[in-house]
Amino acid sequence: MTRTTNQKNGGDKREAILKSAVKVFASKGYFNSKVADIAGKAKIADGTVYLYFKSKEEILHSIFDRAMSEFISEGKQELEGISESDKKLRRIAELHLEKMSADRNLAIVFQVQLRGSIKFMREFSSAGFAQYLELIRDAFEEGQRQKLFRKDLNPVVCSKIFFGALDEMVTNWILSKNKYELKPLADEVLKVFFGGVFANET
């Protein structure tokens, strides 16, 4: 009983800290955020943060890890029912922009705070990001095997191009003060990625 309650409370508190942290990091940036701000917003004492996280940095890590693994597992699930590789990539692009739209603060933390440190990026890369790129690459290579995609293209590079294009959409959206819908841009990106910009020479 007690354990259950504690776990629940503990879980709630951990959750509360992560939620506060996303808001605080998003609005002030990682380095300008104080642990006290996070604790305050979560309505717990400063010291309590350290019962759930080893350090301020670990909070940031946890945000990335949790969001990323959620995203990847959800992504994989969504892709299961899709057989055509181009449809898969389309779904990934849509999900990517949807997810980012859905939680602007989280998006800011991903686009901005995560990028601000080589260390973070490296750690994050090996943790979750690499998997994400792999997901894209797998779909791409499958498409090549299906003769849907050109065989003269390097799948690793293509997956990065794909990701880079989407990523730039998100970054611009964040900086633009959010006046437009992000998701429709998936189609724009896919038009170019799939068909290229050259006009058909008839």
Add this chain to the structure above:
Amino acid sequence: MTRTTNQKNGGDKREAILKSAVKVFASKGYFNSKVADIAGKAKIADGTVYLYFKSKEEILHSIFDRAMSEFISEGKQELEGISESDKKLRRIAELHLEKMSADRNLAIVFQVQLRGSIKFMREFSSAGFAQYLELIRDAFEEGQRQKLFRKDLNPVVCSKIFFGALDEMVTNWILSKNKYELKPLADEVLKVFFGGVFANET
């Protein structure tokens, strides 16, 4: 004579500070860099930094501004002799990757430190980055008028896709500890951007 000497010395010192700062920022990140580190590496006293820059932040700004305006003016010049729009985009892509290859520390500052703060990104965006995207967009629109590029594509979005793809190449290159040549990737990006990934359905 005296004036020249002073200018030179002044210029030299300012230059030295910027050079040190690029190195220091690249290796430790902006927030973890101490002004004393920058001064030390530049072999001047701490206080001297403040004869040339108002604050630590202004140093970062100056790095961006100088590099960006250099890059843009050089870019424009290079493009002058080129008439075909696709060649122009090719030259831009090559230059982008060349420049980044040429000064890895500067690249890190651009790819990492600049991205770590919404404030920096916003300021930088209005300062130089917007111009760069415009350069790309102009070339793209020209291509559309020349019927070289599809008219159903949004030039603004396309320029962002183009930039985002290149940018991702650079970021990956930086994180990968530099074991490969960056410039050849321009061709890969262009293959996809121009022709798309779909195989020709014959």
Add this chain to the structure above:
Amino acid sequence: MTRTTNQKNGGDKREAILKSAVKVFASKGYFNSKVADIAGKAKIADGTVYLYFKSKEEILHSIFDRAMSEFISEGKQELEGISESDKKLRRIAELHLEKMSADRNLAIVFQVQLRGSIKFMREFSSAGFAQYLELIRDAFEEGQRQKLFRKDLNPVVCSKIFFGALDEMVTNWILSKNKYELKPLADEVLKVFFGGVFANET
């Protein structure tokens, strides 16, 4: 219990800081005193000072405010049982010199540090000093109503003369390295203030 302890500790620490500060300010002057000195003398960490005071300046303020309100309330109480106005002024003069004698460091802070800045003086004037002058003036005006004191004298000016004379005694005492008793000078001041220096022309 806990609360009591906390209050005590908190109170003790605040108290300790103020005590240290009086000593440190007295010996080095406000501007030459380091917060670290104050903390050190109070045997607490530097940062702890800021749990009790917003800034170094606020410490100085608190010293003034506390001492002044203590002094005034004590003064008022002492005067309550006295009906003759000249006795009241005598008591004020005695108290003034007694109090200053009793804590030489505090006296230095009042005579020296407080005077060293127009800003401090203005703030202090409106805070507590004005009240003190009023106390004197009230006694004086009462004396005028009692026909004890001349009616052709401006009470405001007279209260300043009274204060100025005492104040000068204190300042001289502080500068003189403390070889004589301060309190007996009250009588000297009163002799002049009450009777003037002119010999009786008989």
Add this chain to the structure above:
Amino acid sequence: MTRTTNQKNGGDKREAILKSAVKVFASKGYFNSKVADIAGKAKIADGTVYLYFKSKEEILHSIFDRAMSEFISEGKQELEGISESDKKLRRIAELHLEKMSADRNLAIVFQVQLRGSIKFMREFSSAGFAQYLELIRDAFEEGQRQKLFRKDLNPVVCSKIFFGALDEMVTNWILSKNKYELKPLADEVLKVFFGGVFANET
């Protein structure tokens, strides 16, 4: 010729520095004034200040010394033609307030900056202030010998009372933002000092 010119220039420059310093010290306080501000206001280079003064502190000293010796010699001269001791004291009081009225900035430096440091006060006391008190005391003692003033009063204490009363007038005038004439207060002070505040018991 050259020497004369230089001396003149030198003198002028020294003078200019002292003038600037009085203004700057008066408006910002000694500790908050920068040598660069003084130099700037005097329209000379920062370093030039050090050709005329050994340190910032010496500038303050020079201000005191010069003003004080000027004041004392002028005071002595003025008193020469006066034979009655009470007239002498009256003249001193008037001169004191006149002089202070005449240069408000200088008055601020004397009333405020000079008082802010025991060190300054001690040094100044032995330098010029002691002489000033002596001037007053001499007049007072003379008055006692002339049987004009009571013999039961301590001349040293009386001279301090006299000075303290005047000094308080000046301090209040400075703090009050200068809306009234200072000089007429000499008469008020003298009325009390000479005749006391007691009403004549008839």
Add this chain to the structure above:
DNA sequence: AATGAATGAGCATTCATTCAT
């Protein structure tokens, strides 16, 4: 004498983290 660029010691304040309760 004059300049003003350069120096570098000095310091108030912040804040992640700890720990006694």
Add this chain to the structure above:
DNA sequence: TATGAATGAATGCTCATTCAT
């Protein structure tokens, strides 16, 4: 578990003073 008072290391910036020219 939870608290929040206490810690103390860490640092951007200032400014009196120097000195090469």
